[in-house]
Amino acid sequence: MSTPQNLNETSRQVSVYLQVLPYVVTVLYILICILGLLGNGLVIYVVLMFAKMKTVANMYILNLALSDILFLAMLPTLAVTGIIKHWVFGFAMCKIYFVIYSINLFGGAFTLCVMSADRFIAVCHPIRALRYRTPRIALFLCLCIWSLSFLVMMPTILYSGTHEHRFLKGKYTCALTWPANQAIASDKAFVWYSFILGFALPVALIFVFYFLVILRLRQIGAAKKSKEKRKSHRRVTRLVLTVIAVYVVCWLPYWTFQVFIVFKDIKNSSESMILLLSGFTVLSYANSMLNPLLYAYVSDNFRKSFVKAFQCASSIEAKRSECNENSTLRKVSQTNTRSGTTVEERIELSCIDSTSSPLQEHNLVRQEEQGLLNSSNQES
Known part of the structure; x- marks a missing residue:
């Protein structure tokens, strides 16, 4: 799979833009890391501490926040690597990075897919929802998501590691290292493998589930013209469209570019390709930072709980009464x-x-x- 680091290894001549790029990307990584850790930490806090936030849907949000926090904690290693141009954290940390990256990639997509299925059951099958939408089943599904993510990321566990840098003698890079006689074919196969399981298939299922949800909500809205029903319909529609749009906007450019590189069989990178891939990579990573902002924007309960959490941190009296x-x-x-x-x-x-x-x-x-x-x- 192509990354800004290994694309940059294909050329010795570095333009001014490519000289500045690592510093810009590093600043963005630091911002994403700090804001993302604070935001997702706040999400975890309010879900665990406030009784009214302990819902089935919020358990999936908690699962997503945990996955995002693990990934965001690894961003400083990428920031350092981008500045010094080589990997200094050792073989074990290289494998840990790829494992956590894969968990975020596959686990995040699988969690969103389960959330959409949960929404489908709640809206389209309200009677069955009483049986299947329970905290115990939600916890079981979260464990299944982590287990499935571990299984599908086995290639990264087996083939990730450090190898000698092409141009910096005595230095190393962290990448997926395929068998020598199958390197090109394996890399292409892994891109398609990751794209289909980590993006295309989950997004397709999400669209199917939410299409059925919206269709059902329209039927309810047509049957009952009350003002409250229309408001509820608009809120749910906005939530659905926002969740889908943010995830797709953050990840679609990255995966489109990866598939383009494989499809066109591009071996030598240009300056524009490195710049584009760096931008798309930062955008995909930013999705982990944007999720808490998304919850605050579309959910009254999360917004009020965030305010309450800040009150707890700033007032002793609030701690006694609200916390x-x-x-x-x-x-x-x-x-x-x-x-x-x-x-x-x-x-x-x-x-x-x-x-x-x-x-x-x-x-x-x-x-x-x-x-x-x-x-x-x-x-x-």
């Missing part, structure tokens, strides 16, 4: 004998309400606690 959401829910989940319903049920309803703010949710908890205390005093 301990799980313990608060357990504390006030006693049954109010006068109303016949639990406080936890009403708090959960308020969390679902997209118009409620974290402060309103907190006030509701305090009011219910006070009501329970007064009720207990009167009964005693």
Whole structure:
């Protein structure tokens, strides 16, 4: 598979653009790494810490965030390699890099595919969804995604490693090293293998699932013309189109260029090819950074949870009232004998309400606690 590093090895003459390129790419890698780690770390935090975020769909988002964090943690090694022009992290780290890269490549695509299938079941088969959309099954599917990613990336485990640099004596590069008599054929086969399993097939399934989802939502919208149904239809449609568009926009140029190189049987790289491949590679890596921004943009619950997390970090009082959401829910989940319903049920309803703010949710908890205390005093 072609990378900016091994394409650059094919020519000794380096133009001004190629001299500046490694520094530009390094800065972009650092920005993607820092912002991506912070964003995905925040996603993991809110899903694990806030009770209302522990949904089936969010378990898949958590899985995607874990995959992104592993990959983003390896970007500094690429940044250093781009500056010094050779690999200094050793044979073992080279294999680790390719394993993590493959997990992000295949695991990310497989996770999005499972998320689209989950959405299809939830919308098109709501009765079956009660049986199949459970946290236990979601956890099982996440484990299957990691296991399947490990199986399909076996070629990278077997053939990744360090080898001597073409032009820098005593230095090494990190790349896939195929058997000498099958190097060209194996590299081409691996590009097609990665393209089909890591992009083309998952994207095709995603489009099929979401086409059926949108078709179903249109049928629901046509049958029930209520304002709330139309709003819900627009929100889901925007979410679907945004998720698909961001993933495809980030990865399609990269894979198109890789397939073009294989199809045209290009062996000698030009300056424009190196520049294009570098840009497309950075764009594909940026997808791991953009995912948290995407969640915040299209999801009210994620946006409110992100705000609540920042409040937890900046205020001691907020830590007492907002951060301990799980313990608060357990504390006030006693049954109010006068109303016949639990406080936890009403708090959960308020969390679902997209118009409620974290402060309103907190006030509701305090009011219910006070009501329970007064009720207990009167009964005693």
